[in-house]
Amino acid sequence: MSAFPLKHVYEAQQFNRELLDTVMQTADEMKADLADGGRRYARALDNKIMASLFYEPSTRTRFSFESAMLRLGGSIITTENAREFSSAAKGESLYDSTRIINGYADVIVMRHHEAGSAEKAASVSDIPVINAGDGAGQHPTQALLDLYTLKDSFGEISGLKVAMVGDLKYGRTVRSLSYLLTKYTGTEICFVSPPVCRMENDIKAHLDQYGIPWTEEANLDKVLPEADCVYMTRIQKERFNVPDEYEKAVGQYILTPERAEAMKPEAIIMHPLPRLNEISQEVDDNPRARYFEQARNGLYIRMALLWLLLNR
Incomplete structure (x- = not known):
């Protein structure tokens, strides 16, 4: 080496x-x-x-x-x-x-x-x-382990569609992962968030520069059947300077067992953890759940x- x-x-x-x-x-x-x-x-x-x-x-x-x-x-x-x-x-x-x-x-x-x-x-x-x-x-080392989890789950990262859900404005994990996904061909990203938590423009511009297609969507249920990976994140109360904005964002996207079953059978669910209520504990036994393996x-x-x- x-x-x-x-x-x-x-x-x-x-x-x-x-x-x-x-x-x-x-x-x-x-x-x-x-x-x-x-x-x-x-x-x-x-x-x-x-x-x-x-x-x-x-x-x-x-x-x-x-x-x-x-x-x-x-x-x-x-x-x-x-x-x-x-x-x-x-x-x-x-x-x-x-x-x-x-x-x-x-x-x-x-x-x-x-x-x-x-x-x-x-x-x-x-x-x-x-x-x-x-x-x-x-959070570059989190992005590396996220990438490693994707590769371990699918064998190949190129061609995957990743839905990033939740706090994208303050979420350092999804920012870092977005950068790394530009290194692979055919990847797509869908940003799903409340209006006050949208992904910042610097990441979108970087994706455009590398020719990585991205979309924004408010309806999680619309995205679930299409994604290979649903990457959930918590709304980070500690990052909000305006309390009213946090209240507008928290609790909007909760992945329930019923929603998990709407995903493709081979799709996976990831989360950098800790979680609040954005993934129901009942989802932990779903074969799509990879967040504890992701942490390991x-x-x-x-x-x-x-x-x-x-x-x-």
Whole structure:
């Protein structure tokens, strides 16, 4: 394998098709190794330290990154809420925090409340910085595991029609996934959202630039029979500055068992989680449901990224 060319991972646009293939092939190796007892990569990152720097709450992303590092033989230093339990509470800048942590760790995994923060941190960091979500900006590692789930489910990503449903304006996961889907031929995207949560124009312009057809639809029931993947998202109350706008958006799209049965038999349901009520728990037993498997795939993708970045 040739050297991995990226030093940092802060946005989905950094990945071309070749890099996506490399990450997913490496994730396949990690998945197979764990299924076989995890012997091959158990000491791969021995003596390496990951700093887990989360300024916003997280369950899946933080735990899967920390589990990934531990399963590769590395160690972690972590803070659960850096806004309150780090020097950020004293007013320390992200610039200073990044420079300081460079002396303690070999890689920084960072979640921050401001869009663009990971790229800013990367610009002053001598060690790799991985964006674990930056406000309403991007979540590139989530998009990678989403892509991996699509490939695992269908064998091929080209030609798929993906319906993105819910909070598309503030949804960093669907923004990042939209960028990655432009790397495959014949893909289509349908944006389904309340008017106050429509996908931003920068993503639509990017899709136009790469010739990826997209549509907007308010009626979820119209889209369900046509989509290969229905990607549900929660309405993110914490992103709304105007409470009335949140109330206009929440609860409009709920995927019930009856709606799930309206989908194609081979179609799948995804969700970055956590969910509120946008997918009924009764849907969990539907064979189309892939969101728990999707979350597990985060471990393999993040193991692959850590190994690739720290073995450049």
